[in-house]
Amino acid sequence: MRTFGKWLGRTLLVLILLAGALFAWKREEIARVMAVNSLFSAEKIVQNFSHMDTMFLATSVPRGEAPVSALVIGRPIELPEAYEAWVTERAVTSAVVFKDGLLRHEAYYLGTGPDDRRISWSVGKSFLSALLGTLLDDGTITSVNDSVTQYAPALLGTAYESASLEDVLQMESGVRFNEDYLDFWSDINKMGRVLALGQSMDSFATGLTETNATAGESWQYVSIDTHILGMVIRGATGRPIPELLSERIIAPLGLEQAPYYVSDGHGTAFVLGGLNLTTRDYARFGQMIAQNGLWNGAQIVPAAWIAQSTRPSAKTRKGNTQYGYQWWMPADAREGEFFARGIYGQYIYINQPLSVVIAVNSADRSFREAGVSLSNIAMFRAIAEATQ
Known part of the structure; x- marks a missing residue:
């Protein structure tokens, strides 16, 4: 013994x-x-969302040599009566409003400030859509009807083998992917652990072999589709996304700070939600899109691509929020009204007829509750009307 x-x-x-x-x-x-x-815990979420590079691997997106695009301040907006209550209820951390390109409202909450580079979550998908538009315009990528395997042959034999670029742009790949953020074992949370452990996002994507539907048959929002777009872009160009995004989108805009991407252990940018910018810079990007791709006299993104990507073309259910090429439109969208949206309350809302751009960052742990998204759009519309 x-x-x-x-x-x-x-x-x-x-x-x-x-x-x-x-x-x-x-x-x-x-x-x-x-x-x-603990990323989304009540006591840490605000701090975490402004300092993602202290918790994850990250790669910089060079801002380029252009001078900072000056913000011209217009007269303050008389905000809707319900605005302050909405800010509190939705845990808004920052809001920037442009009208006719003039800064009409800017505010920061919950201890944040204008220099914070905030996580985009799925707002970053719309940046990738804009980048893809420039590659289609110059012929680097031939057509949205091309197979994704034409540019990313590693996807042969996977759930994406039959998918076209348009299928993944519209979230119609048919891949089986569980996007439940509250399920520890969901695919989206497994993907988060892949990032945390410094493993390969490409290997994770090529490991997906099951489908729920034939590609192009039905709409199901699955964030991994945007990673596939990133694989296509990298395959077509032989270059990393941060370098391309800087060259074609970021550098011409004259942003205040260099953005960065959360990345995996192989230096691959987390393009489906890992972009980080200041709220002012999100608004600058939105203003360029609202101007049909024009910025300081230069055509940054083709106007035809913006029109194509921001119209409701995906097979969403009638009466629901609509979808295009990595952009959202309200169910009752007015012409030229669309938005980028990320979990926990990240938005770039664009209303072209009213010439209004609204960038909002939040730490809203109740973002999934019924009616929240609709109430946010209602507030953006009320703010837009208040600028008139």
């Missing part, structure tokens, strides 16, 4: 030493996994 006790004690000591060695070896990865698990 005494011999067994000695053996057990030595075994436990070895296990403790091994665990300590493993922790020392994988300390950063373990820290990132822990960060993922």
